[in-house]
Amino acid sequence: MFDSHPQLEVLREVFFDLLMINFFSADVKKLEEDYLDSKEWEQIEEDTLDRGTELLNLLLYLNECEDEDIEPELEDYLKEFLLVDEDEFQDEYRIYEPVIANQILIESSTIEIAKAAGKLPEDSELKEIFYPMMCFFQNTTPTDSDKVEIAASAVDKEFDMAVLAILTSF
Numbered sequence: 630m631f632d633s634h635p636q637l638e639v640l641r642e643v644f645f646d647l648l649m650i651n652f653f654s655a656d657v658k659k660l661e662e663d664y665l666d667s668k669e670w671e672q673i674e675e676d677t678l679d680r681g682t683e684l685l686n687l688l689l690y691l692n693e694c695e696d697e698d699i700e701p702e703l704e705d706y707l708k709e710f711l712l713v714d715e716d717e718f719q720d721e722y723r724i725y726e727p728v729i730a731n732q733i734l735i736e737s738s739t740i741e742i743a744k745a746a747g748k749l750p751e752d753s754e755l756k757e758i759f760y761p762m763m764c765f766f767q768n769t770t771p772t773d774s775d776k777v778e779i780a781a782s783a784v785d786k787e788f789d790m791a792v793l794a795i796l797t798s799f
Contacts, residue, residue: 739782
């Protein structure tokens with residue numbers, strides 16, 4: 630589909646994340662309990678190592694929030710789910726350093742979040758999803774008027790609003 634419709638290319642890796650979350654949410658339950666420890670799964674992980682975005686981690690976290698009946702919060706996501714404070718999870722710390730450094734933006738305006746997003750290095754693994762992720766944690770149930778404000782400050786309006794819609798409806 631993405632090869633036939635190049636205008637959708639920007640969403641290719643987001644859709645990969647959605648396919649993966651569908652697998653973890655539904656399909657993996659049909660497999661043997663130790664499937665995620667199998668050689669077959671190790672090969673899938675190796676083949677897809679460079680696919681997707683950090684959105685997958687956020688969707689997995691939202692699944693956990695649903696399972697444990699807790700409200701999603703940025704601090705919980707960083708410290709309890711990603712374990713960024715733990716020594717053995719320094720890769721996550723490195724990836725999420727822009728979010729960690731800008732946690733205070735949760736209390737700021739969407740304009741300030743957009744300014745911070747614009748300053749992220751081009752090679753940041755969070756560059757694309759920083760703005761919608763921070764806006765989501767700022768308000769996990771935005772009203773229509775909130776969405777208008779979020780869209781008005783968006784870095785990439787179509788992409789950011791698509792990701793925010795995924796997060797709020799998930």
